[in-house]
Amino acid sequence: MQRAFVLCAVVALSECLFQVPLEKGKTARETLEEQDLWEEYRLKYPYNPMAKFDDSFAVGGESMTNDADLAYYGIISIGTPPQSFKVIFDTGSSNLWIPSIYCSSPACNNHDKFNPGTSSTFRNNGHSLSIQYGTGSMTGFLGYDTVTVGGLAVKNQIIGLSETEAPFLQYMRADGILGLAYPRLAASGATPVFDNMMSENLVNQDMFSVYLSSDTQQGSVVTFGGVDPNHYSGSISWIPLSRELYWQITVDSVTVNGEVVACNGGCQAIVDTGTSLIIGPQCNNINSKVGATNNNGDYMVNCNSIAQLPDVIFHIHGETFTIPGSAYVSQSQSYGCRTGFGNGGSNLWILGDVFIRQYYAIFSRAQNMVGLATAR
Numbered sequence: 573m574q575r576a577f578v579l580c581a582v583v584a585l586s587e588c589l590f591q592v593p594l595e596k597g598k599t600a601r602e603t604l605e606e607q608d609l610w611e612e613y614r615l616k617y618p619y620n621p622m623a624k625f626d627d628s629f630a631v632g633g634e635s636m637t638n639d640a641d642l643a644y645y646g647i648i649s650i651g652t653p654p655q656s657f658k659v660i661f662d663t664g665s666s667n668l669w670i671p672s673i674y675c676s677s678p679a680c681n682n683h684d685k686f687n688p689g690t691s692s693t694f695r696n697n698g699h700s701l702s703i704q705y706g707t708g709s710m711t712g713f714l715g716y717d718t719v720t721v722g723g724l725a726v727k728n729q730i731i732g733l734s735e736t737e738a739p740f741l742q743y744m745r746a747d748g749i750l751g752l753a754y755p756r757l758a759a760s761g762a763t764p765v766f767d768n769m770m771s772e773n774l775v776n777q778d779m780f781s782v783y784l785s786s787d788t789q790q791g792s793v794v795t796f797g798g799v800d801p802n803h804y805s806g807s808i809s810w811i812p813l814s815r816e817l818y819w820q821i822t823v824d825s826v827t828v829n830g831e832v833v834a835c836n837g838g839c840q841a842i843v844d845t846g847t848s849l850i851i852g853p854q855c856n857n858i859n860s861k862v863g864a865t866n867n868n869g870d871y872m873v874n875c876n877s878i879a880q881l882p883d884v885i886f887h888i889h890g891e892t893f894t895i896p897g898s899a900y901v902s903q904s905q906s907y908g909c910r911t912g913f914g915n916g917g918s919n920l921w922i923l924g925d926v927f928i929r930q931y932y933a934i935f936s937r938a939q940n941m942v943g944l945a946t947a948r
Contacts, residue, residue: 588776589800590722592646594661594792596785599848600743601640605906613640614868617740621851622916623704624664625818625842638740641848641902644784644792644925645746649720650731651691657684659750661782661794662846663819663935664922666758668719668765669703669732670748672712677734679741686733693718693727701732701760711736714760721750721765722796724774730762749846752780752935754817769796770937778938782845783947784929786899804932804945811889813940818842821942823921824887826854828861833884840920843933843942847924848912850900855913858884862897864911873901875909884913886927893944899930 604610617638645658650670657670671680673687688694697714712734719729734748751758755767770778775797783803785791793800799808811821823841826834834854841852852858855871862881864871873881881897900912912926934943 589798590724590775590796591800592648592661592722592794592796593790594644594646594784594794595658596643596789596792597645597745599641599643600740600745602904603743604640605904610907613740613743620917621847621849621914621922622918622920624846625918625920625922638738639846639848640740640743642744642746642846642925643848644845646794648750650686651688651717652693653691654720655684655686655691657686657747658745659748660746660846661752662749662844663752663782663933664842664844664846665749665751666753666755666764667701667703667732667749667751667760667762668729669701669710669712669734671737672733672735675712675734675737677737677742678739679737679744680734682742683747686731688715688717688733691717695728697730699760701762703732703759709736709738710734710741714762719765721769722794724769724796726765726768726772726774729765729768732759732762752845753819757817766796766937777936779934779936781932781934781943782928783932784845784925786929799932799934799943803947805948806946808934808943808945809889809891810936810939810941810943813942814840816940818844819935819942821888824889826852826858827885827887828858828882831861833857833861835921841923842920843923843928843935845925845928845933847922848926849914849922849924850895850912850926851914851916851922851924853916853919853921855915858913859911862900862911864913867910869914870907870910871913873897873909873911875903878909886923888944891944893927893931895927895930900926 671685673685695716703710859871884895886893931944932947
């Protein structure tokens with residue numbers, strides 16, 4: 573795993589970008605498919621991609637989903653001396669949590685666990701934390717410690733330390749989650765990591781950006797404090813948020829071959845690094861238009877026809893964002909080729925990693941906007 577690094581402009585050392593390299597690792601689905609356990613798992617832990625966006629969890633507890641296709645994680649460290657953890661940088665949630673040594677769930681036993689007793693900077697908060705999943709929960713307690721992210725030492729950061737974890741988490745490569753959404757979403761009133769970066773004046777600009785590589789294991793990166801021009805080409809399209817809770821924007825329509833196939837008249841979408849697919853209430857229409865057939869909830873296409881598949885175009889704020897077949901189809905050794913469009917059980921859309929791999933995503937807290945530019 574690559575370590576964090578810092579980019580500074582020669583002309584002004586204050587123009588520093590703090591970066592966390594992300595590894596594109598094996599997904600839980602890939603691991604389970606190799607072990608011939610995928611069919612059993614998917615029945616036991618059905619995936620509800622909208623659970624984490626249930627407003628009933630926006631105050632008090634927080635909800636998360638068992639997304640078996642999440643691939644990207646980066647390393648942070650917590651405590652003094654530092655203890656390292658792999659986390660998913662998730663723009664669809666707001667808490668930071670990791671396993672603790674007090675957790676004996678199977679999901680904790682095959683991940684790194686934080687030992688607060690060996691950190692001289694740890695303080696117990698005295699409050700409990702509960703995060704609900706579609707098929708279980710994570711419970712634990714809150715504490716404060718120094719969290720180092722991309723070379724930035726965030727002092728007195730509130731962290732969740734798990735004592736029990738839902739069984740499906742044992743199949744995830746990452747140890748925990750680092751949430752990057754708005755503070756109003758955070759469970760237990762916890763201040764998110766990026767809010768503390770801003771209040772402690774650790775970043776030059778109140779924004780962060782995400783580049784997700786398509787093929788290679790290395791190369792993906794989260795950049796704190798600005799944008800990295802090495803990872804996009806052309807101009808940035810700035811889109812105002814329609815709601816400051818998630819990174820939520822308005823999509824005008826979705827078209828295939830010039831025909832509106834979804835989101836007619838406009839819809840709401842969340843730009844979410846913590847969801848692997850593009851999820852929406854009318855993804856059936858999209859899948860039908862691109863010639864995909866339903867196989868137990870996966871929408872399959874002929875692996876030999878990917879180059880001939882039509883583009884799916886998202887119309888957002890007067891701009892067009894094109895997702896070609898090569899970007900929205902993934903290939904599994906055992907299960908063939910499936911699209912990256914999944915059905916959600918609400919009116920919200922989620923523009924997950926399938927979308928972000930095509931478009932470098934910039935999250936501006938200063939302007940409450942999302943910036944999108946062609947990834948390279």
